[in-house]
Amino acid sequence: MNAARAHRTRKRTRIQEENEEKILDAGLEVFSTWGYRGATVDQIAALAGMTKPNLLYYFRRKEDIYLAVLNRTHEMWLEPLERLDAAGDPATEIAAYIDRKLELSRDNPKASRLFAMEIIQGAPILGDTLRGRLKRLVDDKAAVIRAWIDAGRLAPVDPHHLIFMIWATTQHYADFDTQIRAVLDTPELDAGAFETAKATMERVFLGGIMEN
Amino acid sequence: MNAARAHRTRKRTRIQEENEEKILDAGLEVFSTWGYRGATVDQIAALAGMTKPNLLYYFRRKEDIYLAVLNRTHEMWLEPLERLDAAGDPATEIAAYIDRKLELSRDNPKASRLFAMEIIQGAPILGDTLRGRLKRLVDDKAAVIRAWIDAGRLAPVDPHHLIFMIWATTQHYADFDTQIRAVLDTPELDAGAFETAKATMERVFLGGIMEN
DNA sequence: GTCTATACAATGATAGAC
DNA sequence: GTCTATCATTGTATAGAC
Numbered sequence: 001m002n003a004a005r006a007h008r009t010r011k012r013t014r015i016q017e018e019n020e021e022k023i024l025d026a027g028l029e030v031f032s033t034w035g036y037r038g039a040t041v042d043q044i045a046a047l048a049g050m051t052k053p054n055l056l057y058y059f060r061r062k063e064d065i066y067l068a069v070l071n072r073t074h075e076m077w078l079e080p081l082e083r084l085d086a087a088g089d090p091a092t093e094i095a096a097y098i099d100r101k102l103e104l105s106r107d108n109p110k111a112s113r114l115f116a117m118e119i120i121q122g123a124p125i126l127g128d129t130l131r132g133r134l135k136r137l138v139d140d141k142a143a144v145i146r147a148w149i150d151a152g153r154l155a156p157v158d159p160h161h162l163i164f165m166i167w168a169t170t171q172h173y174a175d176f177d178t179q180i181r182a183v184l185d186t187p188e189l190d191a192g193a194f195e196t197a198k199a200t201m202e203r204v205f206l207g208g209i210m211e212n
Numbered sequence: 213m214n215a216a217r218a219h220r221t222r223k224r225t226r227i228q229e230e231n232e233e234k235i236l237d238a239g240l241e242v243f244s245t246w247g248y249r250g251a252t253v254d255q256i257a258a259l260a261g262m263t264k265p266n267l268l269y270y271f272r273r274k275e276d277i278y279l280a281v282l283n284r285t286h287e288m289w290l291e292p293l294e295r296l297d298a299a300g301d302p303a304t305e306i307a308a309y310i311d312r313k314l315e316l317s318r319d320n321p322k323a324s325r326l327f328a329m330e331i332i333q334g335a336p337i338l339g340d341t342l343r344g345r346l347k348r349l350v351d352d353k354a355a356v357i358r359a360w361i362d363a364g365r366l367a368p369v370d371p372h373h374l375i376f377m378i379w380a381t382t383q384h385y386a387d388f389d390t391q392i393r394a395v396l397d398t399p400e401l402d403a404g405a406f407e408t409a410k411a412t413m414e415r416v417f418l419g420g421i422m423e424n
Numbered sequence: 425g426t427c428t429a430t431a432c433a434a435t436g437a438t439a440g441a442c
Numbered sequence: 443g444t445c446t447a448t449c450a451t452t453g454t455a456t457a458g459a460c
Contacts, residue, residue: 015426033333037250040452052453054427062453113332116387120325121245123390130394138395155419161412164392165381172380175328178335180376182342183350200373204420207367252436264437265444274437 020058020068022048027069032114035121036066070118070125073111078137080104081163086144090153091210095202098166102201105174106194112174138163155209162209169201232270232280234260239281244326247333248278282330282337285323290349292316293375298356302365303422307414310378314413317386318406324386350375367421374421381413 012020026047030039041062045055059065080100084093105112118126142159149156173180177189184193238259242251253274257267271277292312296305317324330338354371361368385392389401396405 013425019426035247035250035329038247041454042452051428053429053455056454057425057427060454116328116332117247119388119391120328123394127390127394130391131397134391135395135397155415157415158408158412160396161409162416164384164388164395164409165413165416168380168384168388169377172376176331176376176380178339179331179342179346182335182339183347184372185343185347196370197373197376200370201377203367203369204374204377204417206420208416208418208420253438254436263444265446268438269443272438 016058019048019050022050023055023058023065024069024072027065028073028110028114031066031069032110032112032117035117036062036124037121039066041065067125069114073108073114074126074129076104076108076111077115078134081137081141084141084144086147090145090148091206094166094209095206098170098201098205099198101166101170102173102194102198105170105172106189109174109177112171116171116175152211155211157209166205173197228270231260231262234262235267235270235277236281236284239277240285240322240326243278243281244322244329247329248274251278253277279337281326285320285326286338286341288316288320288323289327290346293349293353296353296356298359302357302360303418306378306421307418310382310413310417311410313378313382314385314406314410317382317384318401321386321389324383328383328387364423367423369421378417385409 023044026044027039029047030043033039034043039062041055042052044065045052048055055065059068080097083100084097115126118124123130138160142163145154145159145162148154149159173189173194180193181187181189186193235256238256239251241259242255245251246255251274253267254264256277257264260267267277271280292309295312296309327338330336335342350372354375357366357371357374360366361371385401385406392405393399393401398405
């Protein structure tokens with residue numbers, strides 16, 4: 001985890017914390033736009049407002065920056081699904097999950113695009129996490145959904161693919177934001193656009209999976 | 213369009229056509245994996261089975277290859293929506309649209325990822341196309357859907373966002389294929405996985421938007 | 425402890441000779 | 443249609459100044 005910073009063992013100073021944060025913010029920006037390989041250390045340093053050698057004082061290698069940025073954000077990505085509660089009402093729980101996921105896209109579009117680039121490139125870094133922790137979490141929550149279906153509280157849809165559909169639709173508003181803005185002819189996706197998206201998604205998903 | 217090949221004015225020979233096609237195939241592969249900037253001409257040349265200088269005889273610059281690859285595939289992307297028929301039955305038409313789009317993802321995952329990378333990077337090349345031709349097409353078909361809604365044949369959902377949802381879910385199976393395979397613990401998305409995906413999507417979408 | 429200047433090897437894009 | 447040369451970019455290392 002912090003092998004990246006093994007050369008520094010002492011407690012971090014205020015300047016260190018501030019600079020590391022600036023670097024990670026810049027890294028998120030650049031990696032999420034260009035992917036790991038397309039990003040350059042120069043770009044990140046410029047965005048962070050420091051020189052390249054100065055940046056390399058904090059992170060010796062490009063890969064260390066990438067790892068740190070991914071580590072800083074990947075917890076955030078699992079959290080909404082973790083909160084899906086087997087004891088709750090199916091419609092309420094699923095609607096709330098969609099809301100949380102859509103909010104995450106709205107508030108952290110760069111983090112969403114960072115993950116998208118990593119996955120599209122074959123998940124060279126996150127592959128193990130996907131096959132391990134993510135798979136266990138999804139299997140877990142798919143079992144919850146299946147129990148709801150077996151109890152006749154939801155229409156019989158495949159739980160895994162239902163989750164994929166929710167991921168796809170919510171993340172679309174972050175990852176493909178450029179395309180959506182082009183089609184809607186708007187300079188940015190404002191609160192109104194997200195409200196309409198949310199209403200449409202809840203109507204389609206809940207209408208589509210409630211036994212009536 | 214073929215400004216990229218303006219240096220060649222004669223009719224193309226068989227060898228030229230074959231080599232250009234090999235280059236475009238290799239370019240699709242490499243650009244869709246690494247993005248424009250992360251791709252190298254060396255990689256593309258190696259994949260195309262030729263030397264870098266030989267490749268550069270056909271396309272003088274990396275950007276020319278990228279343009280040609282995008283141009284070769286972007287028509288394909290508009291076609292399924294173009295076929296949405298106002299005179300048809302709403303449920304049938306929308307189900308057929310979903311099918312066509314999902315088939316496109318299954319059969320052309322690399323093209324899908326190429327577009328994804330281009331959009332995530334802010335559509336530097338395709339931006340005008342998105343704001344022009346794509347927007348007109350979507351507005352057109354959104355009007356068709358709205359007419360169905362006004363006639364009481366569909367539930368009142370926002371047509372644009374419904375289309376976004378269909379794009380998101382279908383393309384997800386190409387773009388995030390690595391993540392889906394990790395979660396489903398399968399070496400590849402086979403016909404069965406696509407059947408389940410299709411059934412789930414049709415159940416959710418049609419259940420979600422039919423007035424009952 | 426923090427930052428700058430400089431260097432350098434590797435890679436990659438492109439031009440031009442053959 | 444092929445090979446070589448060139449030149450900019452980029453990742454990384456080091457030496458030392460504040």
